[in-house]
Amino acid sequence: MEIILTEDVLSNNNEAARFNRDLFRKKNTLTINIMSSPGSGKTTLLEKTVADLAGKYRIGVIEGDLATQKDADRIRAAGAKAVQINTNGTCHLDARMVAKVLPEFQDDEYDLIFIENVGNLICPSSYDLGQGRNITMLSVPEGNDKILKYPVMYQRTELVLLNKIDLIDLLDFSIEEAIEDLKNINPSSRLIPVSARKGTNLEEWYAWIDKAYEEWTKAQKELETK
Ligand SMILES: Nc1nc2c(ncn2[C@@H]2O[C@H](COP(=O)(O)OP(=O)(O)OP(=O)(O)O)[C@@H](O)[C@H]2O)c(=O)[nH]1
Ligand SMILES: [Mg+2]
Ligand SMILES: [Zn+2]
Numbered sequence: 001m002e003i004i005l006t007e008d009v010l011s012n013n014n015e016a017a018r019f020n021r022d023l024f025r026k027k028n029t030l031t032i033n034i035m036s037s038p039g040s041g042k043t044t045l046l047e048k049t050v051a052d053l054a055g056k057y058r059i060g061v062i063e064g065d066l067a068t069q070k071d072a073d074r075i076r077a078a079g080a081k082a083v084q085i086n087t088n089g090t091c092h093l094d095a096r097m098v099a100k101v102l103p104e105f106q107d108d109e110y111d112l113i114f115i116e117n118v119g120n121l122i123c124p125s126s127y128d129l130g131q132g133r134n135i136t137m138l139s140v141p142e143g144n145d146k147i148l149k150y151p152v153m154y155q156r157t158e159l160v161l162l163n164k165i166d167l168i169d170l171l172d173f174s175i176e177e178a179i180e181d182l183k184n185i186n187p188s189s190r191l192i193p194v195s196a197r198k199g200t201n202l203e204e205w206y207a208w209i210d211k212a213y214e215e216w217t218k219a220q221k222e223l224e225t226k
Pocket of ligand 3: 091
């Protein structure tokens with residue numbers, strides 16, 4: 001299916017987000033937008049995820065960074081298709097940037113496309129990319145206070161992956177406090193503690209993906225029969 005971008009689509013963010021969402025629906029692709037501060041471990045998690053789930057899902061990755069191809073190179077080395085967006089200074093991805101790279105995915109079928117947003121806890125959550133799901137990573141060295149200090153990010157997420165739990169004994173991070181804070185500002189979200197580097201508890205993350213994918217395909221079928 002050829003993907004054609006028009007001036008209309010690229011005229012504003014909401015138009016582009018609608019275009020992306022329609023396209024992901026038509027192609028049966030669940031997209032998961034991952035946000036966090038710089039260096040929390042998003043790419044490390046995706047390297048593991050694309051390798052571990054390669055037999056189960058056809059996975060693509062869109063990488064957002066101000067500059068360099070470094071993250072896309074890491075994903076390719078881990079075995080998945082990856083396209084790098086360079087925002088050239090902009091501190092978030094927007095739907096137009098995503099729309100512009102979608103033709104690079106048109107020759108294959110994808111069950112899942114992960115979008116790694118620019119590392120930033122502030123504005124990425126304000127831009128609809130047309131994604132299916134929004135998740136946020138928090139890492140132990142960032143400290144417990146981030147959930148309450150950056151509330152908009154954590155209010156707009158349905159899952160918090162708490163990464164780098166292998167470092168928990170070196171730092172004064174309390175998982176219980178993080179769960180409590182999250183419950184207070186966003187009761188419907190949940191937290192999964194992981195270590196992307198060591199592979200700890202990634203099965204819980206993979207179970208979340210399975211459930212999200214199941215719900216997504218079910219919702220698509222219901223839309224088709226309407
Ligand atoms: N100890 C520990 N280090 C980790 C873990 N996950 C990632 N790291 C390290 O954290 C650093 C940053 O990891 P990245 O995966 O590049 O983080 P990122 O969120 O993709 O970073 P940006 O794309 O720059 O925002 C690297 O040195 C990783 O090896 C983890 O679970 N435990
Ligand atoms: Mg990265
Ligand atoms: Zn921004």
